[in-house]
Amino acid sequence: SQQGEEDPQALSIQEGENATMNCSYKTSINNLQWYRQNSGRGLVHLILIRSNEREKHSGRLRVTLDTSKKSSSLLITASRAADTASYFCATDESGAQKLVFGQGTRLTINP
């Protein structure tokens, strides 16, 4: 079962601009994670935010989590062509011991 809904499904921006992706989920979670996938290959873990955290930074990435709204956002600042990929949020559901992925956002950075 897929818990997360991501918005937008696709995003195309110019290099240097910021990209924002949103994720909504339905159940209680231990944490929420964001992953990147290039060209249908393996996923790369970007950042993990725990349910008791509201914001986290890692380099050009900023993640927020609002557990009252069951939503999260991923902001990529100063985008680069190499950021072109699909981005997935994934929730570690409380008591479920498994990671469930959202539908994903396909991000295209135009040079």
Next chain:
Amino acid sequence: DTEVTQTPKHLVMGMTNKKSLKCEQHMGHRAMYWYKQKAKKPPELMFVYSYEKLSINESVPSRFSPECPNSSLLNLHLHALQPEDSALYLCASSQEVGLLVYGYTFGSGTRLTVV
């Protein structure tokens, strides 16, 4: 070693064939996972192994048979597959099930085509 290694990278098999996918990690992770991903879709969980024991089977058809011979190795045995089973099969590992600190480490996947 901070990688999950999957072999083969590509596999084409007939519907009567038997084949196996292999996944290996040497990070000391005690949880390992198989995911299936169709084109332009998110990964879908198939199996979870915790301390070499199967802990979750997401109602996967019996033509897919997982095996965890030791803490570093995870196999997925394939038999009598259907064309709709063609997909990217991803293996992942984590420190432990339910105690995530750093997220999952994924392999590059095996691109399976059933003909």
